[in-house]
Amino acid sequence: xxxxxxGLKPEDFxxxxxxxxxxLLVDVRQNPISRKPGFSKTRxxxxxxxxxxxxxxxxxxxxPRELRQDLKDNQNFEAFLEKYQAYLGTQDxxxxxxxxxxxxxxxxxxxxxxxxxxxxxxxxSSTIEEMFNDNIEVRHII
Numbered sequence: 001x002x003x004x005x006x007g008l009k010p011e012d013f014x015x016x017x018x019x020x021x022x023x024l025l026v027d028v029r030q031n032p033i034s035r036k037p038g039f040s041k042t043r044x045x046x047x048x049x050x051x052x053x054x055x056x057x058x059x060x061x062x063x064p065r066e067l068r069q070d071l072k073d074n075q076n077f078e079a080f081l082e083k084y085q086a087y088l089g090t091q092d093x094x095x096x097x098x099x100x101x102x103x104x105x106x107x108x109x110x111x112x113x114x115x116x117x118x119x120x121x122x123x124x125s126s127t128i129e130e131m132f133n134d135n136i137e138v139r140h141i142i
């Protein structure tokens with residue numbers, strides 16, 4: 001699964017995870033900080049632990065700063081996604097770790113953007129589907 005926390009309060013975000021029986025939240029932000037209260041790594045991890053949901057931060061699956069800046073400057077999401085996909089192709093170790101986690105647990109990838117079609121997690125989820133030879137279905141909670 002994937003989820004974006006944009007527009008959600010921590011308690012509503014948590015409820016979405018519980019509704020979908022998420023056992024592990026995989027944070028795919030390069031920098032696990034947020035201006036939105038409750039979504040920075042330390043506070044989010046504590047909230048999840050209190051609710052029996054595990055947390056892991058896979059920093060290397062986050063969007064490199066230069067790609068984020070390029071997207072901000074050019075507003076071209078297709079070009080961004082192409083560059084991110086190329087970057088993702090260099091992250092074999094992190095992708096294998098994510099694949100292993102997905103095989104064992106009910107995982108949910110998390111980033112900020114509400115619409116997965118406007119987020120790098122669409123590229124990650126597509127890559128994971130390919131790694132499983134399409135024998136896995138990714139659901140986008142939000």
